[in-house]
Amino acid sequence: MSASGDGMGSGEEWDRPGLGIGFPGQSRSEELAPPRRRKRPMSRWRMWIRRVMPNDGRIVTVLVLALGFELYHVTREIEQGISRFDNAVRGNVTPLPLLGLTLVWGAQRAARFHPFYWPDYSDWLRLTPWRPGNDPPWGPIRLVAQDLLLLGLWAGLVWGLSGGTLHPFKVVSMFLLGYLGMSVPPILNGGAPLLACLTLFGLGGVIRVYNDPHWMLGVAVGTALVAHLGQIRALRQFPWTQVPTVKIGHLAIRSRPDPARVRVKDSNGETVDDPEDLGDLGYPLEQLRPLHSWELKRMPVLGAVLVSALVAWWFHVAAIAFGGTGQPLLGPLTGFYVHICLGILLVRTLVYFTRVRPPITLGGRLRTGRFLQPRYDVALLPLPLIVVTAVSVPLVGQGLAAEVLLPAALGLTWFVGLACPPTLAWWRLAGSHRFDDAAFRNANSDSRVGDFVKTG
Amino acid sequence: MIVLSNVVHHYGVRPILRGINLTIERGDVVAVVGPNGTGKSTLLGIMGGQLCPQIGQVAIDGLVRRRTIEEEQAIRRVTFFLPDYVWLPGDRSGREYLLSVGRLYGVEEFRLMDHVQRLLELFELEAMADQDLRSYSSGQKKKIALAAALVSEARYLLLDEPFSGGLDPSGILAMKRVLQRHPRRRDMTVVLTSPVPELIEEVANRVVVLKDGRVLVFETVEGIKRLTGGRGSLSDALERLIFPETIDKLDRYFQEERLPEWVDQTFNALPRDRQRLDSEAGGF
Numbered sequence: 001m002s003a004s005g006d007g008m009g010s011g012e013e014w015d016r017p018g019l020g021i022g023f024p025g026q027s028r029s030e031e032l033a034p035p036r037r038r039k040r041p042m043s044r045w046r047m048w049i050r051r052v053m054p055n056d057g058r059i060v061t062v063l064v065l066a067l068g069f070e071l072y073h074v075t076r077e078i079e080q081g082i083s084r085f086d087n088a089v090r091g092n093v094t095p096l097p098l099l100g101l102t103l104v105w106g107a108q109r110a111a112r113f114h115p116f117y118w119p120d121y122s123d124w125l126r127l128t129p130w131r132p133g134n135d136p137p138w139g140p141i142r143l144v145a146q147d148l149l150l151l152g153l154w155a156g157l158v159w160g161l162s163g164g165t166l167h168p169f170k171v172v173s174m175f176l177l178g179y180l181g182m183s184v185p186p187i188l189n190g191g192a193p194l195l196a197c198l199t200l201f202g203l204g205g206v207i208r209v210y211n212d213p214h215w216m217l218g219v220a221v222g223t224a225l226v227a228h229l230g231q232i233r234a235l236r237q238f239p240w241t242q243v244p245t246v247k248i249g250h251l252a253i254r255s256r257p258d259p260a261r262v263r264v265k266d267s268n269g270e271t272v273d274d275p276e277d278l279g280d281l282g283y284p285l286e287q288l289r290p291l292h293s294w295e296l297k298r299m300p301v302l303g304a305v306l307v308s309a310l311v312a313w314w315f316h317v318a319a320i321a322f323g324g325t326g327q328p329l330l331g332p333l334t335g336f337y338v339h340i341c342l343g344i345l346l347v348r349t350l351v352y353f354t355r356v357r358p359p360i361t362l363g364g365r366l367r368t369g370r371f372l373q374p375r376y377d378v379a380l381l382p383l384p385l386i387v388v389t390a391v392s393v394p395l396v397g398q399g400l401a402a403e404v405l406l407p408a409a410l411g412l413t414w415f416v417g418l419a420c421p422p423t424l425a426w427w428r429l430a431g432s433h434r435f436d437d438a439a440f441r442n443a444n445s446d447s448r449v450g451d452f453v454k455t456g
Numbered sequence: 457m458i459v460l461s462n463v464v465h466h467y468g469v470r471p472i473l474r475g476i477n478l479t480i481e482r483g484d485v486v487a488v489v490g491p492n493g494t495g496k497s498t499l500l501g502i503m504g505g506q507l508c509p510q511i512g513q514v515a516i517d518g519l520v521r522r523r524t525i526e527e528e529q530a531i532r533r534v535t536f537f538l539p540d541y542v543w544l545p546g547d548r549s550g551r552e553y554l555l556s557v558g559r560l561y562g563v564e565e566f567r568l569m570d571h572v573q574r575l576l577e578l579f580e581l582e583a584m585a586d587q588d589l590r591s592y593s594s595g596q597k598k599k600i601a602l603a604a605a606l607v608s609e610a611r612y613l614l615l616d617e618p619f620s621g622g623l624d625p626s627g628i629l630a631m632k633r634v635l636q637r638h639p640r641r642r643d644m645t646v647v648l649t650s651p652v653p654e655l656i657e658e659v660a661n662r663v664v665v666l667k668d669g670r671v672l673v674f675e676t677v678e679g680i681k682r683l684t685g686g687r688g689s690l691s692d693a694l695e696r697l698i699f700p701e702t703i704d705k706l707d708r709y710f711q712e713e714r715l716p717e718w719v720d721q722t723f724n725a726l727p728r729d730r731q732r733l734d735s736e737a738g739g740f
Contacts (some may be wrong), residue, residue, distance in 0.1 A: 281556060283543040285604075288505050289560055290532040296525065359508050361468040368469070370510065375522075431530035432508040436502075437539070 003207075025452025050138055052146040062101065069097065070417065095166050098158045111180040113139035115238070116186035122239065132235035141231060143179070143224075151175055168214035176220040177206050179226050187227065190234020196305045199227045200282050204310075204317040287355070287435045295424045304419035312411030315340065337406045338450065341390040344417035345383060351424065352379050356433040375432035382420035389413045458503060458612065458645065463512035465498055472498045474669040476512070482611075485639050486648045487656040489694060489726040490666035496649040497540065497616050501664070504537025504614045516604060516612060522616075534560065536610035539616040542601045546590030550581055550600050553589060554607050561608040570609070578630050594624035602631055606638075615648040619655055621656055628655070635659040653691035663690075667698055 053059065115122035115137060121138060130136060154175075155168035174295075180199055185278050188196040202223025208213040319333055358376050365371050393409035400408075422431065458480040465473040472495040480486050488496045499557040501507040503514055505528070506523055513520050516535060519527040544553060551572060558568040559719040576585045584592060589600065605613055618629050618635075625643040636659055638644050650656055656663060657677055665680070673680060677690055684696040707725070 209550060254468045280545055281553075281560070282545050283561070284504070284539055285507060285535060285557065288532060288537055290529055295689070296529070297556070364466065364468045368466075368510075375508075425525055429525045429532075430522050432522060437506070 002407075016209065049149070049215050052144060054148065058108075061074075065097075065101075068201075075382070084365055086384075095162050097283060098162060098166060099171070102174040104172055105179040106175040106180075108178075109143075109175075109183040110179045110182035114141050114186055116189060116240070123159055126239040132232075132238050135177060140318070141230065141235070163193050167213035167415040169217040173206055173213070173216040173220040176224055177203060180220075180223055182229060183227050187230035187234045189240060190230075190237045192230045192233040193303070194306070195226055195230030197310060199223055199230060200310055201313060202226060204313050207321055210321070239266075259413065266435075283437065291425060291428065298423040298425060299418060301419055304415055307418060309413035311340070311414050312407040316403055316407035316409050323403070333406050334404050337394075337410055338390075340410055341386070341413050344414050345386050348386065352427055355436045356431075357436045359432050359434055373432060375430070379427050379431060381415065386417050388414055389416045425441065457515075457517060459515040460499075460503070461498075461512050461515070463502060463509045465495075465507060465509045465511075473502070473509070474668055476671055477675060478644060478664065478668075478671065478718075480647060482645050483639050483643050483650070484662055485635060485660045486662045486664060487660035488647065488649045488664045488666060489653070489656065489698075490649070491670075491698060492607065494666045495669050496666060500537070500614050500616045500647065500649060504535065504539075505532070506537065506539070524681070526629055535612040535614060535716055536561075536605045536608045537599055537614040538605050538616060538618065540620065542597075544589045544597055544600065545558065546588060547587055548590060549586045549601075550592070550596075551576065551585045553600060554603055557605045558609075561610060563607065571607055571609075572603075574711070575607055578634075579603055579627055593622070595624055595627065597621075598623050599627050604628075606634060611644055613644060613646045613648075617649055617651070619650055619652060627707045632659055653689065653694055657690040658676060665694065665697060673697060 017356050038350060089191065111117045115125050125136060128137070135141070151172055152168075158166050158171045159168050159264040180203055184196050184199055184203075187199065202219060205219040206216055206223065209219055315336070318336075323332065359373055360368070360370065365373070389408065394405055397405045397408065427433075436442040458478070460476050460478040463476040464471070468703055473740055476499065488499060490496055498507065501517075502509050503521075508522055513523070515521070516531050519531050521531055522528055530612070548556070552574065554572045555568060558572065559565075563571070565683065579602070579604070581596060582600055584596060589597065592600065602615075602618060602623075605615065605618075618631055637649075639646055646658070646659075660677065662674065662676050663680055664674050673683065675683065680690065680697065681688075681693045684693040731736050
């Protein structure tokens with residue numbers, strides 16, 4: 001019932017049950033109740049734009065921060081007489097927070113509606129008629145027209161706030177950087193590792209050409225197209241049989257398959273979804289169990305090449321981003337280089353030699369004359385090879401720029417670490433090591449206390 | 457069938473197993489016995505894949521252990537090795553653990569649920585079934601470990617001291633009965649170690665006697681008794697077989713002290729004096 005003629009405010013509709021008119025069915029309490037404001041239904045425009053906007057709380061937070069930022073400039077203007085619209089002031093102070101904010105916006109946009117990051121949503125979604133190809137009910141995963149509109153407005157605002165120092169293309173690229181970075185884990189999880197790898201290459205490229213806004217946007221858009229293909233492929237695999245093992249609040253990184261969703265049989269009655277990981281089964285089952293299908297797969301040479309190239313590429317990008325070109329980078333970079341090379345050495349050692357022992361001690365080798373244990377020693381060979389590669393490549397390539405030489409050497413070292421035989425499957429099943437039970441015999445071992453219990 | 461061919465293994469410079477050759481047929485329940493430190497657990501560990509022999513090989517159903525990925529994977533699907541000490545995940549319940557093991561070995565889900573429940577009842581673990589393993593006593597943990605071996609339905613069970621580790625009489629009885637019945641009905645092969653000959657006599661049909669890292673005897677229980685004169689229990693037979701010198705020493709230790717022979721002859725020649733001496737000495 002409209003009451004617009006009584007001066008209560010235009011555009012508002014009021015129910016006046018308390019007028020005592022006595023509507024049929026009206027209770028006495030309703031009659032005496034104060035007038036209620038009935039909200040107008042949300043406009044279609046507002047519903048349309050809200051579909052991709054961050055929630056109100058976050059918008060308020062950003063506005064508060066922006067207000068605080070402006071107050072800072074106003075304070076400086078009052079104290080030092082520097083106009084807060086001075087380009088020099090804006091150009092020095094505002095770009096980083098604004099770009100950071102844009103990056104975060106892009107990341108949250110990618111994660112906000114993706115069931116990969118919301119296990120409860122994913123569980124609910126798998127019970128609904130929704131299937132990939134349509135936008136999920138909570139919101140669209142892909143970028144839509146609303147995003148372009150908001151992004152355009154934001155880019156313009158940032159350009160103004162930064163005194164014209166931040167090119168709008170850079171703002172858009174930064175948004176895409178956050179969005180695509182957050183899209184990589186679902187793509188990887190969805191069985192599209194090559195597309196995930198290419199996306200990561202592209203992201204490195206976006207940072208590499210940071211100084212040129214046009215190139216930056218071009219690379220970002222190209223990478224976005226690749227990532228879009230990856231998203232489609234990954235979503236086709238929904239529902240995934242993974243559970244999160246790393247959770248940050250509601251944000252969950254899926255890692256290992258869900259042991260509860262184990263057997264799925266196809267029409268022939270064959271098991272098509274093995275229990276990929278039943279969790280650690282203790283000793284000796286964990287060491288002596290049949291390996292799962294994914295454990296038997298070896299990293300293909302192409303995969304090792306891609307991963308190594310990715311590591312090298314990002315090292316190069318980081319070197320340029322933090323050190324620039326033409327500067328003496330060798331000293332600072334060498335430290336990082338050594339650490340990352342040691343990283344692959346450590347990883348290889350830990351993966352292959354944790355809780356295993358040689359079949360015979362060194363003294364035993366000498367005493368019995370069995371100096372070589374080929375099926376054990378073969379796993380030791382890659383370790384010195386990694387060291388030799390890490391040392392020799394920079395020496396051989398002296399003369400090249402540090403930002404090129406060291407990444408190339410790093411890539412080669414990682415390739416050796418990843419691709420050098422024997423494979424982990426061969427080592428675990430056919431290597432002539434013995435499983436080290438000493439840690440389990442020691443009742444005071446702190447490696448498993450609290451997680452495992454001992455029998456016998 | 458498990459075939460060990462010339463298996464040699466030592467820790468460092470100390471030899472443990474010296475040229476072991478064994479053939480264990482399908483369906484056999486074989487007990488490995490021997491003095492402490494003679495290599496029983498080492499032998500079982502080699503069969504189970506925990507250790508890799510320096511020389512020789514272990515073949516199960518014609519597949520050689522640790523030779524290739526495919527062979528080892530195929531062997532692992534049909535064998536279950538249970539050492540005398542087992543580490544269990546403390547944050548899992550007993551039921552969850554058994555279900556996980558069953559799934560690992562490819563047991564059909566509908567049979568697995570039922571089998572787990574029956575095993576929990578058999579080992580009197582129903583009340584504890586849904587509690588975390590960290591709250592179990594040592595005997596209960598041992599029962600869960602044994603139940604895991606049974607739930608796997610593996611064709612080859614390699615059990616190191618299955619009757620020890622705090623197992624109570626009901627658990628021992630349950631395990632005995634299962635080992636007496638399962639191999640015949642399910643074509644299962646069991647190799648176990650135990651220091652208790654009485655238990656071995658009840659469950660095993662063949663016995664491997666190890667001494668000084670070598671196979672002394674590989675025979676049926678009755679065969680071992682026949683080898684040692686056929687008297688007494690398996691325990692007596694093993695004593696005579698493994699420790700013949702100890703038996704002699706014991707005989708000598710428990711023999712009454714005897715006077716020198718010439719004194720004894722002189723004493724016997726004097727019957728009256730002997731009677732008097734007997735009465736004075738109180739029959740000494």
